[in-house]
Amino acid sequence: MSESKKHNTEEVRLMKGNEAIAHAAIRCGCDGYFGYPITPQSEIMETMMELEPWNTTGMVVLQAESETSSINMVYGAAGCGKKSMTSSSSPGVSLMQEGISYIAAGELPCLIVNVMRGGPGLGTIQPSQADYFQAVKGGGHGDYKLITLAPASVQEMADHTVLAFELAFKYRTPAMILADGIIGQMMEKVVLPPFQPRMTEAEIAEKCPWATLGKPAWRKPNIITTLSLDAHEMEETNIRLQAKYREIENNEVLYEEFLCDDAEYLVIGFGTCARVSQKAVEMCRAEGIKVGLLRPITLFPFPTVAISKHADKVKSMLTVEMSAGQMVEDVRLAVNGRVPVEFYGRMGGVVPSPDEVYEVLKSKLVNK
Amino acid sequence: MKEEIIIAGFGGQGVLSMGKILAYSGLMQGQEVSWMPSYGPEQRGGTANVTVILSDERISSPVLNSYDTAIILNQPSLEKFESQVKPGGTLIFDGNGFHKFPTRKDINVYRIDATEYSYANNTSKTMNMIILGGLLKVRPIVQIVNVLKGLKKSLPDRHHHLLGVNEKALHIGMDLIKKME
Numbered sequence: 001m002s003e004s005k006k007h008n009t010e011e012v013r014l015m016k017g018n019e020a021i022a023h024a025a026i027r028c029g030c031d032g033y034f035g036y037p038i039t040p041q042s043e044i045m046e047t048m049m050e051l052e053p054w055n056t057t058g059m060v061v062l063q064a065e066s067e068t069s070s071i072n073m074v075y076g077a078a079g080c081g082k083k084s085m086t087s088s089s090s091p092g093v094s095l096m097q098e099g100i101s102y103i104a105a106g107e108l109p110c111l112i113v114n115v116m117r118g119g120p121g122l123g124t125i126q127p128s129q130a131d132y133f134q135a136v137k138g139g140g141h142g143d144y145k146l147i148t149l150a151p152a153s154v155q156e157m158a159d160h161t162v163l164a165f166e167l168a169f170k171y172r173t174p175a176m177i178l179a180d181g182i183i184g185q186m187m188e189k190v191v192l193p194p195f196q197p198r199m200t201e202a203e204i205a206e207k208c209p210w211a212t213l214g215k216p217a218w219r220k221p222n223i224i225t226t227l228s229l230d231a232h233e234m235e236e237t238n239i240r241l242q243a244k245y246r247e248i249e250n251n252e253v254l255y256e257e258f259l260c261d262d263a264e265y266l267v268i269g270f271g272t273c274a275r276v277s278q279k280a281v282e283m284c285r286a287e288g289i290k291v292g293l294l295r296p297i298t299l300f301p302f303p304t305v306a307i308s309k310h311a312d313k314v315k316s317m318l319t320v321e322m323s324a325g326q327m328v329e330d331v332r333l334a335v336n337g338r339v340p341v342e343f344y345g346r347m348g349g350v351v352p353s354p355d356e357v358y359e360v361l362k363s364k365l366v367n368k
Numbered sequence: 369m370k371e372e373i374i375i376a377g378f379g380g381q382g383v384l385s386m387g388k389i390l391a392y393s394g395l396m397q398g399q400e401v402s403w404m405p406s407y408g409p410e411q412r413g414g415t416a417n418v419t420v421i422l423s424d425e426r427i428s429s430p431v432l433n434s435y436d437t438a439i440i441l442n443q444p445s446l447e448k449f450e451s452q453v454k455p456g457g458t459l460i461f462d463g464n465g466f467h468k469f470p471t472r473k474d475i476n477v478y479r480i481d482a483t484e485y486s487y488a489n490n491t492s493k494t495m496n497m498i499i500l501g502g503l504l505k506v507r508p509i510v511q512i513v514n515v516l517k518g519l520k521k522s523l524p525d526r527h528h529h530l531l532g533v534n535e536k537a538l539h540i541g542m543d544l545i546k547k548m549e
Contacts, residue, residue, distance in 0.1 A: 014395050014403075014522075040407055126408055186430050187391060187403035272431070279429035353433035 010191040017157040018184045022047035024161035029198040031082035032060040034073035039125040040181040041115035044087045057198055067092040071099030078108035079224045081204035081211030083165055087113035090131050101140030105226035109168035113177045115184035118349030126349025127181030132326035135178045136300040145245045147175040148299040150270040154188035162193045182272040254297035255306055263292030265365045266310050268331055269320040270296050277320045280357035307334040316340045316365045320357055369424050371509045372432055374449055376417035377441025382496030387418035392518030393510035394422035402430040415444050477548040478506055494537035501541025
């Protein structure tokens with residue numbers, strides 16, 4: 001991404017990742033935010049309340065009485081073709097799973113932000129990545145997928161907000177930003193996206209012919225439902241969903257490589273773990289050890305092909321996560337036994353340090 | 369240039385805002401910056417700390433386990449972070465309430481009694497700026513002019529009449545800091 005180029009023309013600001021999401025949502029023409037506060041992402045709604053977009057763009061910002069309520073408000077707004085979103089952290093996102101499954105089944109676009117904290121249970125408020133399975137394997141019931149974006153910087157928190165809405169509307173499917181407490185809480189430089197107006201009713205009618213905007217005389221009613229009493233009919237729905245997910249897998253994979261060209265060993269991590277691992281890679285490179293880093297930006301669709309290609313070139317791989325080992329399963333599926341895939345993780349809100357990853361790199365990969 | 373800094377103390381001492389002002393100062397001189405707070409229960413009392421990185425190049429990890437400079441404002445933070453200063457690095461502490469002092473000989477240790485000064489002169493609200501001034505005397509990583517620009521940017525308009533007081537505090541800190549042998 002040509003970040004330096006953007007910085008020359010637009011104002012560079014300093015803000016938290018959570019604040020960047022709020023600004024970006026308003027700027028990209030979001031119609032409604034519905035949420036319930038929980039650390040470490042409460043600044044998303046706080047920032048929106050401070051910015052009072054209902055006075056400028058007309059966007060609705062509402063604190064619901066619970067996460068169950070906010071996801072169902074999103075469901076309703078999305079059914080009308082509105083750009084709607086919610087945000088929460090791990091325990092709150094667990095409460096939303098039923099609604100997310102309904103939104104996926106109803107083929108509606110929306111954005112769900114999960115700024116993960118340590119679990120399971122009420123857990124801690126410190127950073128974690130242990131909701132990977134929940135996000136990419138379908139945390140709710142049934143065969144559905146969420147487009148899942150994993151920002152690793154404050155800039156990406158802003159950029160991914162815009163991208164998530166684009167992809168959600170392109171494929172009529174919910175998209176998730178899966179960040180962790182560090183990306184939400186830290187301040188970095190950011191250039192915010194340009195303002196785009198909210199869609200008018202006429203634009204929604206044109207771009208979202210499925211939306212329940214009220215029935216004109218010339219067409220049949222639009223019905224959004226997820227209930228089907230006929231199993232064969234429901235299978236047709238599933239076949240259509242699966243075809244859409246394959247299309248997403250073919251078209252929308254994003255990842256970033258750092259010093260991979262001549263790498264003999266490969267580290268894989270997303271979000272904060274990619275940042276920490278990058279420093280460990282720099283430490284190894286300073287000693288002449290050829291280590292590279294692959295950072296998945298989309299977790300669904302997963303960069304399976306890119307990782308598979310590296311399996312033909314490197315001696316071994318290491319996946320670093322703030323979990324007991326979740327993404328590592330997808331890495332191993334991509335590698336399919338061709339090279340060893342090691343894992344290093346910290347849990348419950350503990351963040352691995354660059355030194356730790358460096359030591360693990362040397363002991364598990366290089367000196368093995 | 370790259371400076372990796374930890375600022376640690378009690379909640380309410382201005383630890384996070386001192387870090388913020390440093391980060392804004394870096395922004396004003398065109399550097400890459402990151403500001404990573406301990407956002408846990410610490411901010412509701414107890415110890416608080418923030419990691420600030422200023423760099424001419426893209427910053428990889430915002431989380432660190434060793435630092436070029438540590439600014440230590442209470443005893444528990446000294447115990448936690450003294451060992452994490454890189455050899456040859458800098459440790460600045462405010463001695464108020466300390467009963468054990470830094471012991472390392474391979475780092476540069478400075479003492480700044482900003483709390484004591486603030487109580488005596490009724491300037492407790494700019495205590496963190498006094499310490500920042502001390503830091504800039506011994507580690508001139510950002511220019512005063514950029515600190516003031518950064519302050520202006522980070523403070524709401526209604527507080528802009530306080531810029532002069534803050535500038536004065538920086539200079540007090542520069543005079544107050546002294547090297548420990």
